[in-house]
Amino acid sequence: MALVHCTLGNQEPQKPTEKQVRPQSTFLAAAPESTQPETIHQSAPIQIAEPPPVMMPIPEPTDFPVLLDQAKIVIDISEQQLDLYKGKQAIKDNLIKSYPVSSSKYGIGSQAGSNKTPLGRHRIQNKIGEGAPEGMIFKARQNTGIIADINGKDRSDFVTTRIMWLKGLEPGKNRGRRIDSYKRYIYIHGTAEEDKIGQPASHGCIRMYNSDVIDLFDRVREGTEVDIRK
Secondary structure (H helix, E strand, O other): OOOOOOOOOOOOOOOOOOOOOOOOOOOOOOOOOOOOOOHHHOOOOOOOOOOOOOOOOOOOOOOHHHHOOOOEEEEEEEEEEEEEEEOOOOOOHHEEEEEEEOOOOOOOOOOOOOOEOOOOOOOOOEEEEOOOOOOOEEEEOOEEEEEOOOOOOOOOOOOOEEEEEEOOOEEOOOOOOOOOOOOOOOOEEEOOOOOHHHOOOOOOEEEEEEHHHHHHHHOOOOOOOEEOOO
């Protein structure tokens, strides 16, 4: 005999209870932790490397005195100028350097005791004073150990720094009795009266700036010809 289940009154039959499923939260799964230290990427400032400093070569002196094998000196009294030429010809292409000078304030002449500057062909017979300090005073061609006060109160006719002693080459004009340039002690030399360079002021010799007479001295040899002209 079959069994029949009955319901009570108007109650609906119970529905089977559905298993409720809890909604899952939506989230991103975390990445597995790294054992390496975290690296933070940042934009590093762009550094522009400065170019290395340019080392400019030290220029060589362009006017360093060089001893010439052959040279010629021309002294122009009217211009109060000394021109140095390489070789034996005084032509424009051979000109090495020009220097202002001072000849005799008494004019030109060869007579002994006149204190005048002789004209004509000469040569440098002796060079005296190599290595002496600039401004050194010489007496009778001897180093005195005293430096001149250039353009100072003492305006003596000092012979300073270097001496190039001239010997006349023309008998009857600048060589011989009573007219001999060498015996008259005619020099090219430095002076304590540099402020008078460029005008006649000496007692017969050819004066130069002290720095210039060193420069000339270092360029010429004994025996170099010197032509003194009006």
